[in-house]
Amino acid sequence: MITLESRLQRAVSDGLAGLVPGESARYQEFRERYRDRPDLFARECVRWRHGEGLAAYQQEILAELVTTRRLAVRSLHGVGKTTVAAIAILWFALTRDGEDWKCPSTASAWRQLREYLWPEVHKWARRLRWERIGRQPLTENRELLSMAIKLKTGTAFAVACTDPATIEGAHADHLLYIFDEAKIIPDATWDSAEGAFMGAGEDTPAEALWLALSTPTDTDQPHGRFYDIHARKRGYEDWATKHVTLEEALKAGRVSREKAEERKRQWGEESAVYQAKILGNFPDAGTAGVIPLSWVEAAIERWHERKDSRPGKVDVIGLDVADGGEDRSMMAPRRGTFLDELEDVTRAESGRVLDLADLVAAYATKHAATVVVDSAGVGSGVYGELVRERVRVVPFNGAEATDRKDAEGILGFVNCRSAAWWGARERLHPETGDDLALPPDKEDVLIGDLTAPKWETVSGGRIKVEAKKDVKERLRRSTDYGDAVVMALWVDGGGETIDESWMADAATILGGVEAREF
Numbered sequence: 001m002i003t004l005e006s007r008l009q010r011a012v013s014d015g016l017a018g019l020v021p022g023e024s025a026r027y028q029e030f031r032e033r034y035r036d037r038p039d040l041f042a043r044e045c046v047r048w049r050h051g052e053g054l055a056a057y058q059q060e061i062l063a064e065l066v067t068t069r070r071l072a073v074r075s076l077h078g079v080g081k082t083t084v085a086a087i088a089i090l091w092f093a094l095t096r097d098g099e100d101w102k103c104p105s106t107a108s109a110w111r112q113l114r115e116y117l118w119p120e121v122h123k124w125a126r127r128l129r130w131e132r133i134g135r136q137p138l139t140e141n142r143e144l145l146s147m148a149i150k151l152k153t154g155t156a157f158a159v160a161c162t163d164p165a166t167i168e169g170a171h172a173d174h175l176l177y178i179f180d181e182a183k184i185i186p187d188a189t190w191d192s193a194e195g196a197f198m199g200a201g202e203d204t205p206a207e208a209l210w211l212a213l214s215t216p217t218d219t220d221q222p223h224g225r226f227y228d229i230h231a232r233k234r235g236y237e238d239w240a241t242k243h244v245t246l247e248e249a250l251k252a253g254r255v256s257r258e259k260a261e262e263r264k265r266q267w268g269e270e271s272a273v274y275q276a277k278i279l280g281n282f283p284d285a286g287t288a289g290v291i292p293l294s295w296v297e298a299a300i301e302r303w304h305e306r307k308d309s310r311p312g313k314v315d316v317i318g319l320d321v322a323d324g325g326e327d328r329s330m331m332a333p334r335r336g337t338f339l340d341e342l343e344d345v346t347r348a349e350s351g352r353v354l355d356l357a358d359l360v361a362a363y364a365t366k367h368a369a370t371v372v373v374d375s376a377g378v379g380s381g382v383y384g385e386l387v388r389e390r391v392r393v394v395p396f397n398g399a400e401a402t403d404r405k406d407a408e409g410i411l412g413f414v415n416c417r418s419a420a421w422w423g424a425r426e427r428l429h430p431e432t433g434d435d436l437a438l439p440p441d442k443e444d445v446l447i448g449d450l451t452a453p454k455w456e457t458v459s460g461g462r463i464k465v466e467a468k469k470d471v472k473e474r475l476r477r478s479t480d481y482g483d484a485v486v487m488a489l490w491v492d493g494g495g496e497t498i499d500e501s502w503m504a505d506a507a508t509i510l511g512g513v514e515a516r517e518f
Helices: 004-014 023-034 038-044 056-068 081-095 110-126 164-168 187-199 225-230 246-251 257-267 272-277 293-309 353-367 379-388 416-428 445-450 468-475 480-488
Strands: 070-075 101-107 148-150 154-158 174-180 207-214 240-244 316-320 330-335 370-374 393-396 455-458 462-465
Touching: 023 038, 023 081, 038 056, 038 081, 056 070, 056 081, 056 207, 056 240, 056 246, 070 081, 070 225, 081 101, 081 110, 081 148, 081 154, 081 174, 081 207, 101 110, 101 164, 110 154, 110 174, 110 293, 164 187, 174 187, 187 207, 207 225, 225 240, 246 257, 257 272, 257 445, 272 293, 272 445, 293 416, 293 445, 316 353, 316 379, 316 480, 330 353, 330 480, 353 370, 353 379, 370 379, 370 480, 379 393, 416 455, 416 462, 416 480, 445 480
Parallel strands: 070 207, 070 240, 101 154, 101 174, 174 207, 316 370, 370 393
Antiparallel strands: 148 154, 316 330, 455 462
């Protein structure tokens, strides 16, 4: 007869307090069967619903992690990279339980860990087949924490990519590093993890595995460890790489062909954003694009970090007025170096200048903000109405000449459009800019707009940015989101560099301007 006392003694001796008799044996069998088979773990130990399961490329990633030991995976968005990382963490923790193990996880942004990776770990922990694993489910708040798994002999945990010392201090006989969205993780963090591999090899009992996953991005060189590994640069021969292609994602049903085609039309097949987000390629950084994709992505990440502490006052409003058809009238409110989410202020139901002007005037008056509006063509009517309503307004005509210079005071510009777009570039520069925070949008329209225009230098040492009509012809759409943001950055708030022509007599300014449909 098994008494309560003997049952407790057995549980303590196994180091598995809380397990019923027989569980420790099943748990040991589980660890032996799945120790080197994370792909098999995913297939057999996850409770999949009807029609669910990992895609072939996801299974390949998990299988190759053990055979290659260092695996860098690049792919388009939406193919389940974070799912793979989460399942890998659970597999490693449960199959190394009872041994000395650690699993540090990091990402290029803390938000990726807090909002994506570790919620995904929790999701799949709830879906595990614990009867097959042979132990009780991970205990919430004791074993499974918000961003950690703590078992008796090891822990999986999140660490900021800006804290390489914590990465370097992760000593254990068995290590698994997870680098999620690894494209801009600092080189110092990669170097800190390298130390663990010095003691792990075929001739030592120590084990070290490394999984780095990311969508690609361009950089101003390009450079960065994730890029260098995929470029097969010298010194990274011990890394295996995998590219999850659009066709693989389409075949697995993880991406809609219709949506992929929409993004091609929206961004252009050769654009940096299409190459990275849809094809999973590293875009050519070069010098053709005015604003690199990586700079825009970094600014959007800053927006997420600062959205709860944004400044209280809107200083400037950039207003791009639609020219009919599918074009949109977009308003970009700016609070210092923080831009609010863009607002579509198109009034398709009436299409009258007065409607748009009244809406913008009310918003600007409420915030005592300056409006920068494209005053050429259809925008002239809105500009006139804003002047009539005594709103502080600055006209923007991209074709006009300007005496502005670049930040170093060396290069000039062929027109105001070139100066405005180059000014936006300088403010987004990761080293010399002013930490602008740009808002996200569901379809990444703003990213596509800001990375679309090309540039060149012309006679006299002047910068020429591709004309809006040429960009529109190439993309078959107008860059309304991007133009609104660029105009919001054209002047400083508080009147420091604002053209005071808005103070002129309204009748003079409005000469020949009449409200009309656009």
